[in-house]
Amino acid sequence: MxxxxxxxxxxxxxxxxxxxxxxxxxxxxxxxxxxxxxxxxxxxxxxxxxxxxxxxxxxxxxxxxxxxxxxxxxxxxxxxxxxxxxxxxLDSDFDEEILISNTILEAPAGKKLSSVCAAACRAELTGLEFAWGIPGSVGGAVYMNAGAYGGEMKDRLIWVEYLDLDGNIQRVPAEKLNLSYRHSCFMEQEYQGVCIIRAAFSLEKGEQAAIQAEMDRIIGQRKEKQPLDLPSAGSTFKRPQGAYAAQLIDQCGLRGFTVGGAQVSTKHTGFVVNIGGATCQDVLELARQVKECVKEKTGFELEMEVRLLP
Ligand SMILES: Cc1cc2nc3c(=O)[nH]c(=O)nc-3n(C[C@H](O)[C@H](O)[C@H](O)COP(=O)(O)OP(=O)(O)OC[C@H]3O[C@@H](n4cnc5c(N)ncnc54)[C@H](O)[C@@H]3O)c2cc1C
Structure with a gap:
């Protein structure tokens, strides 16, 4: 290339x-x-x-x-x-709509999860409340197997359509997507360069008021715990087996630790925030030092959840 x-x-x-x-x-x-x-x-x-x-x-x-x-x-x-x-x-101007048939919801890759969750709620379908407040698109959420509050894409996905390297549309059932904690087959070599275009989710009939109440509860928790007033990419590190990245970072005394414009959030140590003019180098250097310190003091190896491009 x-x-x-x-x-x-x-x-x-x-x-x-x-x-x-x-x-x-x-x-x-x-x-x-x-x-x-x-x-x-x-x-x-x-x-x-x-x-x-x-x-x-x-x-x-x-x-x-x-x-x-x-x-x-x-x-x-x-x-x-x-x-x-x-x-x-791939943004929400992509000319395809959310389709709902019975308890199945299909959405194009560029639609924001917020629109998808709102559509599910309006249609009195429960199952996607966990994704309310994740600021991603359907494509990005499938790619990452995004999850929160006890749910993840894997629990609800039925199939994903993608454009393969020969320009053909492929529809793959969720069981074949290798979905696990913040992982999908789209991160693997074999799928490099394919473009997710659509996904279908299996939901259940619910009551609109109850669905809305659960979404309100989740957004309330996010506002209380997460530094939503500052630019970030959400949780910087994956959860290591047997521990929480945020707790380990806090335990190491790194709350507020700053490199240039990048800072370990003082509100939620799992987030690195841009406090003004942060560069990619600032974030990488901060992440390097955090990883080193956590490894030395706790023995846990932290791995980045945030995707680095190129
Ligand atoms: C405040 C905040 C809170 C967050 N909370 C959560 C949370 O609770 N849980 C969670 O899991 N994540 C969370 N995140 C992270 C992020 O929102 C999710 O990972 C989300 O799913 C990413 O979607 P996106 O559309 O923004 O993807 P992008 O960031 O645009 O891309 C992510 C990856 O997906 C690939 N990709 C995107 N679209 C396609 C496509 N159509 N085809 C092929 N590849 C594609 C990109 O190349 C990239 O590698 C949070 C982020 C922020 C800023």
Whole structure:
């Protein structure tokens, strides 16, 4: 895979013009991540339908151009040097809707989890309340097997549709997605470069008031415990077996520990927050020191949950 040289840039520009794919050049990625960190991407393309997505991907693959998928950017740490290639942004303008049939809810990858949970609640379907407040898209949540408050995507997913490397749409049952704690097959080598486009969830009939009350309870807990007033990418580290990352970090006296503009949140030690002007380097250096200290003082190895690009 290579960077985007001037000749290929021109070809990409004419493809985007012909297919009416919105494209932005040298776009700072800090505008697309909840951490508000990240240098410029050579191009950010925002396909609005499957045809545009498919044309774009076949061009990028044919020309062997580096490319990355971004949903809501809420689990990403992007390098200060940026991304020398093309970001494909799958957002809620993608021209597909949430469909509900009986107790099955289907949603396109770019839809925000908040819209999906709200739609489930309106349809009196219970089962997705745990995801209320996770600031991701359906695609990002499937990729990460996102979870909270005792639930995870794995519990509710029926199937996922993705565009494979040959441009074909594949529908895979959830059992074949290798879903486990913050892991899906999409992180594995075999699935590198495929684009999640749609997912279906199995829910149950419930009462709207009860569903809403549970969502309110969850958002209340998030507001009370999490530093939602500062940019972050949520939990920085995965939960190690037999412990909680936040507790270990706190135990090591690292609450408030700061490197440049990156800080271990004083409100929730599982979060690294951007207290102003944090760079990717700041976060990586802070994470390195936290990991080293936790390993030395407790013996636990912390592993990043946040995905680093490139
Ligand atoms: C305040 C806060 C609270 C959070 N709380 C939680 C929580 O409780 N539980 C939890 O699990 N997470 C939590 N997160 C992290 C994050 O919201 C989730 O991981 C979420 O699922 C990421 O979705 P996204 O759309 O933002 O993905 P992105 O950050 O855009 O991408 C994440 C990964 O998915 C890949 N990806 C995204 N879309 C696609 C696609 N369509 N096809 C292929 N690959 C794709 C990206 O390339 C990247 O590797 C929190 C984050 C914040 C900022």
């Amino acid at each position: 290579t960077c985007l040289d001037n000749a290929t840039k021109e070809q990409l520009a004419s493809l985007c013009k012909e297919k009416e794919i919105p494209v932005l050049w040298e776009e700072p990625m800090k505008h697309y991540t909840s951490f508000q960190i990240g240098g410029p991407a050579s191009a950010v393309c925002i396909p609005k339908n499957r045809e545009q997505l498919s044309c774009l991907l076949s061009f990028l693959r044919k020309m062997q151009i580096n490319h990355w998928f971004v949903g809501n950017g809420s689990n990403l740490l992007i390098s200060d040097e940026g991304l020398k290639g093309v970001v494909i942004l």
